Amino acid sequence: MEEEQMKLLKELSESFGPSGFERETAGVVKREAQRYADELTFDKLGSIVAKKRGDSDSPRILLAGHMDEIGFVVTGIDEQTGFLTFSPLGGWFDQVLLGHRVTVRTSSGPVPGVIASKPIHLISPEEKDKVVKKDSMFIDVGASNRVTAEKEFGVRIGDPIAPWSPFATTRNGKVIIGKAFDDRVGTFVGLEVLRRLKTEEIQHPNTVYVAGTVQEEVGLRGASTVGNLVEPDIAVALEVDIAGDVPGIKSSQAPSKMGRGPSICTYDAMMIPNQPFKAFVIETAEREKIPYQLSVDPGGGDRCREVSHRESGSSLHSDRSSNQAHSLARRHPRRR
Numbered sequence: 001m002e003e004e005q006m007k008l009l010k011e012l013s014e015s016f017g018p019s020g021f022e023r024e025t026a027g028v029v030k031r032e033a034q035r036y037a038d039e040l041t042f043d044k045l046g047s048i049v050a051k052k053r054g055d056s057d058s059p060r061i062l063l064a065g066h067m068d069e070i071g072f073v074v075t076g077i078d079e080q081t082g083f084l085t086f087s088p089l090g091g092w093f094d095q096v097l098l099g100h101r102v103t104v105r106t107s108s109g110p111v112p113g114v115i116a117s118k119p120i121h122l123i124s125p126e127e128k129d130k131v132v133k134k135d136s137m138f139i140d141v142g143a144s145n146r147v148t149a150e151k152e153f154g155v156r157i158g159d160p161i162a163p164w165s166p167f168a169t170t171r172n173g174k175v176i177i178g179k180a181f182d183d184r185v186g187t188f189v190g191l192e193v194l195r196r197l198k199t200e201e202i203q204h205p206n207t208v209y210v211a212g213t214v215q216e217e218v219g220l221r222g223a224s225t226v227g228n229l230v231e232p233d234i235a236v237a238l239e240v241d242i243a244g245d246v247p248g249i250k251s252s253q254a255p256s257k258m259g260r261g262p263s264i265c266t267y268d269a270m271m272i273p274n275q276p277f278k279a280f281v282i283e284t285a286e287r288e289k290i291p292y293q294l295s296v297d298p299g300g301g302d303r304c305r306e307v308s309h310r311e312s313g314s315s316l317h318s319d320r321s322s323n324q325a326h327s328l329a330r331r332h333p334r335r336r
């Protein structure tokens with residue numbers, strides 16, 4: 001990947017944008033999209049749609065990636081200790097939370113903190129073998145009581161929280177480590193399509209709409225408003241897949257493997273893609289010698305389902321991120 005593209009992926013990954021609080025990520029998407037698109041429109045929830053005209057008004061092709069990430073919201077501040085209680089925004093696996101560093105975004109700026117629980121020294125041997133549930137965790141921002149947390153740190157109930165996870169590459173430079181690849185990678189791929197159409201002056205017999213949607217992790221909300229805004233003939237959801245090359249996973253559970261090319265989701269619990277369109281994508285990949293993998297997601301259902309449901313157009317759940325999904329799958333196993 002070119003240095004400039006890697007820089008953009010880093011900026012997208014590190015940007016703060018839990019569901020409902022996507023403003024910072026949306027700012028990056030808007031800045032990039034307006035360099036290459038003919039026109040930008042916004043829905044009232046905060047999603048962005050960039051239009052790139054081709055030789056024909058139709059078919060209208062929508063490529064959508066969601067900008068939001070899973071995070072939390074502050075639900076309380078302990079009077080005596082200043083510790084924060086929190087509720088999840090999106091699906092979290094309790095076991096990955098403890099020890100995670102986070103950022104609380106307050107009206108007076110970012111506040112760093114750590115997710116913690118009762119110290120190991122003070123729990124009984126039986127308790128040590130049990131999973132600590134989120135309800136018994138708290139966030140330590142270093143405030144000594146509620147008044148300090150509120151007055152000095154500026155924390156208020158309802159403030160959003162995101163994981164703090166700086167972007168890095170592995171030793172061989174081939175895999176990236178970080179947060180929010182679900183679905184900043186999809187957002188990045190959409191922007192990359194816009195950039196190449198424009199800078200390489202690619203002729204296309206259609207109109208392409210690239211969308212950065214909001215609030216996917218809390219119920220696919222942005223995808224439905226964008227579907228109504230664009231009224232696409234064809235919609236492609238740019239999403240992450242589960243990398244199956246992890247110890248203890250059978251290939252029938254997650255057939256995609258890291259580094260073997262984009263996954264084409266052939267079926268998920270909520271959506272079966274348009275079959276001629278699926279065949280067209282596969283034929284194109286084979287003709288152009290683009291590596292691809294056929295994937296299934298029997299337990300999930302994603303934005304594609306919502307867009308296709310609303311628009312009854314052709315749709316296909318696509319993915320360019322098996323590499324990145326690998327580390328994502330390890331860090332934040334997706335909800336089921």
Ligand SMILES: [Zn+2]
Nearest residue numbers: 182183239240
């Ligand atoms: Zn997603």
